[in-house]
Amino acid sequence: MARSTRLTVEDWVNAAFDLLVAEGVAGVKISRLCEQLGVTKGSFYWHFTDIDGLMVAVAHRWQELQAANMARVTELGSLPPAERIVAMAGTLFDERVRAVEVAMREWARSDSTVADAVRAMDRLVVTMVRDALVESGFDQRTAEVRAAALLFAGIGFLHNRDALGPLHADELHEVFAVFTAR
Numbered sequence: 001m002a003r004s005t006r007l008t009v010e011d012w013v014n015a016a017f018d019l020l021v022a023e024g025v026a027g028v029k030i031s032r033l034c035e036q037l038g039v040t041k042g043s044f045y046w047h048f049t050d051i052d053g054l055m056v057a058v059a060h061r062w063q064e065l066q067a068a069n070m071a072r073v074t075e076l077g078s079l080p081p082a083e084r085i086v087a088m089a090g091t092l093f094d095e096r097v098r099a100v101e102v103a104m105r106e107w108a109r110s111d112s113t114v115a116d117a118v119r120a121m122d123r124l125v126v127t128m129v130r131d132a133l134v135e136s137g138f139d140q141r142t143a144e145v146r147a148a149a150l151l152f153a154g155i156g157f158l159h160n161r162d163a164l165g166p167l168h169a170d171e172l173h174e175v176f177a178v179f180t181a182r
Contacts, residue, residue: 007037009047009057016058021099025107028055059114062104066121069097070128081132082180085150088128089172092157102158126151136180146179153179 015036019028030044030051037043048054073088091097108115126147133143153175157164 013057013061020103059117063117081136084132150179
């Protein structure tokens, strides 16, 4: 039975995120989305010309969410640099954020536009961490290497969290102590 309430673009994007996380990019199909949302395909086509249009909206929404996360960290500029870095990594504790991040990185393996978006976000993260490390007294080159290593460690954590078990806040602080020690 179809829903009587008109859906928004955001509703479709959120449903696509749910399928992307649960089944990967191959699972994001118009018929599956309509079934999940309890609507007809006509509702989908009211908002998007095709599945690619929806997927572009999903990629843009992910970039917006990531940029908002980075903006929140930037607003913490009054905190000591190490605390800002820990605040950035703190998003890894949110299961939804982690699941979407893993799904986006997996999608990026088969879509060059998404790969470009992921690379751009990675560069932003490295830049923010590098700047915090420079502010802490590291030279530019050392800060760049350590920032990249922290990003790689974070990506590894995202992808292996299930195998390794959850990372606890005190362990996260230890990881950052290793990368920020002189």
